[in-house]
Amino acid sequence: MPAVSETRVGVLISGRGSNMASLIEAAAQPGYPAEIVTVISNKADAGGLVRAEEAGIDTVVIDHKAHADRASFDAALDAALEEAKVELVCLAGFMRLLTPGFTEKWRGRMINIHPALLPSFRGLHTHERALEAGVKIHGCTVHFVTPEMDVGPIIMQAAVPVLEGDTAELLAARVLAQEHIIYPAALRLICEGRARIEGERVVVDEFEVAERALVAPGI
Known part of the structure; x- marks a missing residue:
């Protein structure tokens, strides 16, 4: 081999x-x-x-x-x-x-992980803002970097539930656990040539079932 x-x-x-x-x-x-x-x-x-x-x-x-x-x-x-x-x-x-x-x-060779489900909550203090907005699902996004902050084509996302009584710290920890899963997974897709930019979107070839599933822990 x-x-x-x-x-x-x-x-x-x-x-x-x-x-x-x-x-x-x-x-x-x-x-x-x-x-x-x-x-x-x-x-x-x-x-x-x-x-x-x-x-x-x-x-x-x-x-x-x-x-x-x-x-x-x-x-x-x-x-x-x-x-x-x-x-x-x-x-x-x-x-x-x-x-x-x-x-x-x-461009096309630089990626970032953002602690929110883009395009929502660009910038800082994402967990506090998510709680203030009353969203029921929060998460993280791996995307290609472009000159405009937190706007580049999305490669992969993971979602977590926002629970009653959540604090920003509790929510951040739940999101961070998913960041650690999807960042290596997204990097793998790019390095294997299975994720490519077409226009403003990322197209991924030959998805495995587990990769296609939305990463979301049970409540």
Whole structure:
């Protein structure tokens, strides 16, 4: 059997990197079609850097405060990704707005996970806003990144029930558990060439039954 070609993936973080950890764990499994080759943070004290180093992955810190503007920061970020020969970028709690030039260069090769069912609740504080809105279903979305924030073509979503008496913390924990499932699953689809952008939508080929099912825990 020929060796499986693994896509070289760079992960961008700003904090604890729990979604990064789920990608690292998935990539360590035999036959997974991606290799995490670098983890880059804009904060030197990001907890996710320790987790990446423990897994033997190269880490880089690019302090956004050391750059005069977003464009120069993004140029340094791009240079680090190119140096690591990254083919696909995963944002995992990366709390910086990227410039249109950067997102255009990586269009179709950069994905993000958002803690809401897009197009609802773009931006921050999604769980608080979901509770305030009184929605009965909340969730998370993996999507391709475009210049406009939280708008890119959707690859995969997972839904959870909003329960009576939920707090933002309880709801966030329920959603996070699903994030850790669908982010590695979506990355697999892309790296296997089974997810592609057509117009403004993502088309996925050869779905398995389990992949087609909506991920939603019982109440």
